[in-house]
Amino acid sequence: MIDEKKIQAAVRLLLEGIGEDVSRAGLVDTPERVARAYMEIFKGQDDDAARHLKKTFVVADNEMVVERDIVFYSTCEHHIMPFFGKAHVAYIPDGRVVGLSKLARTVEVFARRLQLQEQLTAQIAEAIMTHLNPKGVMVMVEAEHLCMTMRGIKKPGSQTITTVTKGDFVGNEGLQRMFFRMLS
Numbered sequence: 658m659i660d661e662k663k664i665q666a667a668v669r670l671l672l673e674g675i676g677e678d679v680s681r682a683g684l685v686d687t688p689e690r691v692a693r694a695y696m697e698i699f700k701g702q703d704d705d706a707a708r709h710l711k712k713t714f715v716v717a718d719n720e721m722v723v724e725r726d727i728v729f730y731s732t733c734e735h736h737i738m739p740f741f742g743k744a745h746v747a748y749i750p751d752g753r754v755v756g757l758s759k760l761a762r763t764v765e766v767f768a769r770r771l772q773l774q775e776q777l778t779a780q781i782a783e784a785i786m787t788h789l790n791p792k793g794v795m796v797m798v799e800a801e802h803l804c805m806t807m808r809g810i811k812k813p814g815s816q817t818i819t820t821v822t823k824g825d826f827v828g829n830e831g832l833q834r835m836f837f838r839m840l841s
Contacts, residue, residue, distance in 0.1 A: 664688075668692065698730075699769055701767060706784035709763055710784065710785065710789055713789065715753060719751060721748070721749050721832070723745065725840050726745065727745070728742075731768040733773070733802060738804045741801060742799045743799050744764045745796070746785065747839070748785055748792075753789065764781055774800050778796050778820065778821045782823050792825045793827070794821075795821070795833065796821050801815065
């Protein structure tokens with residue numbers, strides 16, 4: 658799906674567009690390096706969260722499961738600049754759980770695409786709700802956006818926080834408070 662040759666051509670045009678000499682020693686291999694980097698950075702384009710969430714395990718206990726501080730790196734679709742932070746994922750199983758690494762892999766699937774933070778948060782929650790069929794899901798994402806810190810308003814360190822609730826978490830302030838307490 659990712660076209661390495663098109664990326665290389667685009668990088669050459671970009672370098673020329675900002676006034677660089679693409680034959681300069683330091684830039685000769687840059688289009689190829691950027692293309693290889695983009696193949697890794699945007700690998701979520703070709704991945705499906707369902708693949709990671711399909712193997713589950715039966716459990717008798719249906720208490721909240723929280724995986725917090727899942728570090729991610731993503732790319733803003735508006736400026737094609739990085740944003741990065743942590744995702745916190747909670748769900749209430751309905752008789753089945755998934756391996757903990759699979760929650761982190763689900764975050765990674767959606768982070769490794771051109772993204773909006775709000776959309777990233779919703780996609781993670783929706784994938785877990787759809788593929789695990791839990792009683793409820795809550796996802797919180799905290800991120801710093803380089804489009805805000807190194808250009809435009811230039812406010813380094815500012816954090817954007819988004820949340821999505823589904824199922825039993827919707828409107829349940831007690832469950833939501835428990836989730837936030839578990840994050841502190």
